[in-house]
Amino acid sequence: MRIGILGTGNMADALGTRWARAGHRLTVGGRDLARARRAADRIGAGARAGDLRGAVADAEVVLVALPFGVGTEVVRALAEPLAGRTLVDCTNPVGPGFRLLTGHGPSAAEQLASAAPRAQVVKAFNLCHEDVWRMRPPVFDGRPLTVPLCGDDPESLARVSALVADLGCTPALAGGLDRAGLLEATAALFIGLWVGTGADVQAIAPPLAYASGPARESD
Numbered sequence: 001m002r003i004g005i006l007g008t009g010n011m012a013d014a015l016g017t018r019w020a021r022a023g024h025r026l027t028v029g030g031r032d033l034a035r036a037r038r039a040a041d042r043i044g045a046g047a048r049a050g051d052l053r054g055a056v057a058d059a060e061v062v063l064v065a066l067p068f069g070v071g072t073e074v075v076r077a078l079a080e081p082l083a084g085r086t087l088v089d090c091t092n093p094v095g096p097g098f099r100l101l102t103g104h105g106p107s108a109a110e111q112l113a114s115a116a117p118r119a120q121v122v123k124a125f126n127l128c129h130e131d132v133w134r135m136r137p138p139v140f141d142g143r144p145l146t147v148p149l150c151g152d153d154p155e156s157l158a159r160v161s162a163l164v165a166d167l168g169c170t171p172a173l174a175g176g177l178d179r180a181g182l183l184e185a186t187a188a189l190f191i192g193l194w195v196g197t198g199a200d201v202q203a204i205a206p207p208l209a210y211a212s213g214p215a216r217e218s219d
Helices: 012-022 034-043 054-056 070-077 109-115 130-134 156-166 178-197
Strands: 002-006 023-031 048-051 061-064 084-087 120-124 146-151 170-173
Touching: 002 012, 002 054, 002 070, 002 109, 002 130, 002 146, 012 023, 012 034, 012 061, 012 130, 012 156, 023 034, 023 054, 034 048, 048 054, 061 070, 061 156, 070 109, 070 178, 084 156, 109 120, 120 156, 130 146, 146 156
Parallel strands: 002 023, 002 061, 023 048, 061 084, 084 120, 146 170
Antiparallel strands: 120 146
């Protein structure tokens, strides 16, 4: 796949490195071309550098790896070249006190969709620290990590599902883009528990066999 990355930070580096190693063609775009070149060099495997517009010029999939708010501004400015592209949103609108910055309004992913109405937005990769994506593969207690996806376009969901599989993870379709806010709220909850209390988030939910309650023997 041809993948453009908007941003030169840790998520861009972690996901981009794994996808480049899987054989995808990457272009890293940034406002600072020197930083974009350094990011592309770190990723290696033939990754190229360019400005923000250059990163999306021939991309099939574009990863938005920018801070909340900044990403919306950048995407709005690139709305025309993003038309027809799959736009992957991995951002978390989480502020001080682990507060969800979107409040009761549109999710961060929905804001990107409004900024580039002819792109197909998929929410994914927002529930883990960037170093988890560097693992080859992210497997815990013998189970590959599951990555929930929210989006409306079947072709885009299929593309992002393939990118999830390239990380050694399992994609899980979690509904339309109108459910992306649930993923963002989940991230706020998890980060608050991990950082604020040190709680083991994996211990919150019972195993699947008990999801609807324990089996009861018939009388």
